[in-house]
Amino acid sequence: xxxxxxxxxxxxxxxxxxxxxxxxxxxxxxxxxxxxxxxxxxxxxxxxxxxxxxxxxxxxxxxxxxxxxxxxxxxxxxxxxxxxxxxxxxxxxxxxxxxxxxxxxxxxxxxxxxxxxxxxxxxxxxxxxxxxxxxxxxxxxxxxxxxxxxxxxxxxxxxxxxxxxxxxxxxxxxxxxxxxxxxxxxxxxxxxxxxxxxxxxxxxxxxxxxxxxxxxxxxxxxxxxxxxxxxxxxxxxxxxxxxxxxxxxxxxxxxxxxxxxxxxxxxxxxxxxxxxxxxxxxxxxxxxxxxxxxxxxxxxxxxxxxxxxxxxxxxxxxxxxxxxxxxxxxxxxxxxxxxxxxxx
Amino acid sequence: xxxxxxxxxxxxxxxxxxxxxxxxxxxxxxxxxxxxxxxxxxxxxxxxxxxxxxxxxxxxxxxxxxxxxxxxxxxxxxxxxxxxxxxxxxxxxxxxxxxxxxxxxxxxxxxxxxxxxxxxxxxxxxxxxxxxxxxxxxxxxxxxxxxxxxxxxxxxxxxxxxxxxxxxxxxxxxxxxxxxxxxxxxxxxxxxxxxxxxxxxxxxxxxxxxxxxxxxxxxxxxxxxxxxxxxxxxxxxxxxxxxxxxxxxxxxxxxxxxxxxxxxxxxxxxxxxxxxxxxxxxxxx
Numbered sequence: 001x002x003x004x005x006x007x008x009x010x011x012x013x014x015x016x017x018x019x020x021x022x023x024x025x026x027x028x029x030x031x032x033x034x035x036x037x038x039x040x041x042x043x044x045x046x047x048x049x050x051x052x053x054x055x056x057x058x059x060x061x062x063x064x065x066x067x068x069x070x071x072x073x074x075x076x077x078x079x080x081x082x083x084x085x086x087x088x089x090x091x092x093x094x095x096x097x098x099x100x101x102x103x104x105x106x107x108x109x110x111x112x113x114x115x116x117x118x119x120x121x122x123x124x125x126x127x128x129x130x131x132x133x134x135x136x137x138x139x140x141x142x143x144x145x146x147x148x149x150x151x152x153x154x155x156x157x158x159x160x161x162x163x164x165x166x167x168x169x170x171x172x173x174x175x176x177x178x179x180x181x182x183x184x185x186x187x188x189x190x191x192x193x194x195x196x197x198x199x200x201x202x203x204x205x206x207x208x209x210x211x212x213x214x215x216x217x218x219x220x221x222x223x224x225x226x227x228x229x230x231x232x233x234x235x236x237x238x239x240x241x242x243x244x245x246x247x248x249x250x251x252x253x254x255x256x257x258x259x260x261x262x263x264x265x266x267x268x269x270x271x272x273x274x275x276x277x278x279x280x281x282x283x284x285x286x287x288x289x290x291x292x293x294x295x296x297x298x299x300x301x302x303x304x305x306x307x308x309x310x311x312x313x314x315x316x317x318x319x320x321x322x323x324x325x326x327x328x329x330x331x332x333x334x335x336x337x338x339x340x341x342x343x344x
Numbered sequence: 345x346x347x348x349x350x351x352x353x354x355x356x357x358x359x360x361x362x363x364x365x366x367x368x369x370x371x372x373x374x375x376x377x378x379x380x381x382x383x384x385x386x387x388x389x390x391x392x393x394x395x396x397x398x399x400x401x402x403x404x405x406x407x408x409x410x411x412x413x414x415x416x417x418x419x420x421x422x423x424x425x426x427x428x429x430x431x432x433x434x435x436x437x438x439x440x441x442x443x444x445x446x447x448x449x450x451x452x453x454x455x456x457x458x459x460x461x462x463x464x465x466x467x468x469x470x471x472x473x474x475x476x477x478x479x480x481x482x483x484x485x486x487x488x489x490x491x492x493x494x495x496x497x498x499x500x501x502x503x504x505x506x507x508x509x510x511x512x513x514x515x516x517x518x519x520x521x522x523x524x525x526x527x528x529x530x531x532x533x534x535x536x537x538x539x540x541x542x543x544x545x546x547x548x549x550x551x552x553x554x555x556x557x558x559x560x561x562x563x564x565x566x567x568x569x570x571x572x573x574x575x576x577x578x579x580x581x582x583x584x585x586x587x588x589x590x591x592x593x594x595x596x597x598x599x600x601x602x603x604x605x606x607x608x609x610x611x612x613x614x615x616x617x618x619x620x621x622x623x624x625x626x627x628x629x
Contacts, residue, residue: 086525
């Protein structure tokens with residue numbers, strides 16, 4: 001295991017940020033910490049980095065107890081949401097920063113062969129990293145002359161320069177616009193396949209987590225709700241919070257399920273089908289979202305393709321028979337549970 | 345054999361081709377009036393009086409100027425003033441930055457009060473500051489520190505009146521500084537000292553330099569706060585402002601203007617040097 005977290009808790013005054021977190025992350029894996037804001041995922045990431053110390057529990061990185069190790073000694077790469085660029089240094093010198101600190105060669109004057117060799121090594125490494133993040137032609141620019149996406153790639157190169165044991169990213173694409181975010185997301189996945197460093201990133205965007213991560217850790221209200229691969233989480237959510245956080249949900253006959261996992265018929269053919277009257281039909285691109293009210297008074301959202309809706313002649317006031325599709329992921333609905341931040 | 349002449353291409357432009365003109369200003373009528381007022385105001389209050397001082401100093405010719413500033417007692421006063429102002433500015437650069445750091449980064453009881461007290465040396469009429477210093481460090485000092493009529497009184501008075509400058513310049517810049525940048529440096533292995541030297545200091549350098557310039561300028565011209573405590577002993581605690589005053593009292597305008605001009609040149613020089621240093625620090629990292 002690359003990172004082992006045992007019994008970690010953290011409080012800020014009365015606010016419980018994390019409570020009894022146990023988590024093991026294998027080497028080389030790309031893990032997403034997913035959850036609503038204020039849920040504790042950033043605190044957990046900062047504890048792994050050593051930017052915060054836990055009140056209780058331990059953090060072991062590559063078999064070494066790092067709980068009391070300061071951030072400087074942990075050899076972690078950290079990427080911040082707002083880039084944290086060194087504004088007065090060029091892109092190349094930003095990337096070189098960690099290397100310059102490590103390669104000092106003692107107090108020798110700068111013209112000695114040892115120092116020159118060090119400088120040449122750093123320069124070669126910086127060029128290699130800038131090529132990796134596609135910023136070679138921007139080496140001499142200042143961070144303020146780069147776009148947001150370029151700045152974040154620079155920050156990533158800077159973090160990778162020290163060859164970190166683990167790479168930690170705190171909402172790395174949160175400050176970017178949707179298109180750039182999507183590009184960088186694909187790019188991060190490809191980069192990770194090349195570099196293979198154990199990576200943990202924090203996000204509140206379920207699509208980002210599902211698309212990029214090998215494994216997703218769902219964090220909510222200071223606790224871990226579920227750990228699993230994207231497929232496991234999507235197909236077999238542990239509870240309605242996880243289900244709700246990973247995509248839209250609706251309720252039908254006392255269970256929570258996805259709106260596209262509902263079979264729609266014009267007649268009472270299927271076992272367990274419930275009669276419902278269409279209240280509203282909303283077309284979004286290729287998809288049709290139907291709001292219906294069952295005879296039991298339940299509000300159900302159904303999504304189907306446009307062709308399907310046309311074939312069934314779904315329109316306001318029509319009577320439909322709704323039933324969960326075969327193999328649909330469902331969890332019992334728990335209306336008493338506090339469900340903050342649930343999508344849909 | 346007839347020669348068919350090719351028809352000439354029609355001339356499209358008459359006279360020299362129009363040159364693309366980049367305007368040297370972007371003034372509209374209102375902003376023109378604004379600029380005019382600014383310059384008139386600045387000239388009346390600053391440029392013309394300064395020019396008059398320089399002209400008066402020059403009236404005595406280079407010999408007169410040289411004689412005025414190399415007068416033994418005057419030279420000593422200039423040395424004392426400049427040395428004290430430079431040392432005090434240096435102290436302020438370190439202490440002022442530290443005080444600003446404490447005020448911005450630390451939370452402690454009484455912080456709001458300290459915030460207010462910092463400005464007192466700035467807000468106090470200088471002669472009141474002089475009285476305060478005299479009662480604290482004078483001959484019947486309750487602290488047992490008798491600095492009156494010694495060279496140290498000059499340093500003390502300068503330190504007192506120039507304290508807020510660096511603090512107040514650095515404070516807002518430090519508040520704006522993104523602490524994540526320091527965390528990023530730490531995660532790359534930089535110690536707190538390295539982070540301060542290579543990341544924080546370059547960001548603060550312009551503010552520190554501005555504070556230092558103000559502090560030096562204020563010290564060089566200081567009069568009210570030290571005149572009571574220092575005793576104005578020639579070669580020991582007499583500063584240039586006192587020297588200028590006595591020159592005027594002896595109806596020796598040219599000497600006064602010569603000393604003033606020299607101070608002006610020194611101050612300008614210090615400001616230029618500070619700016620050069622600041623630019624280098626801000627770019628180096």
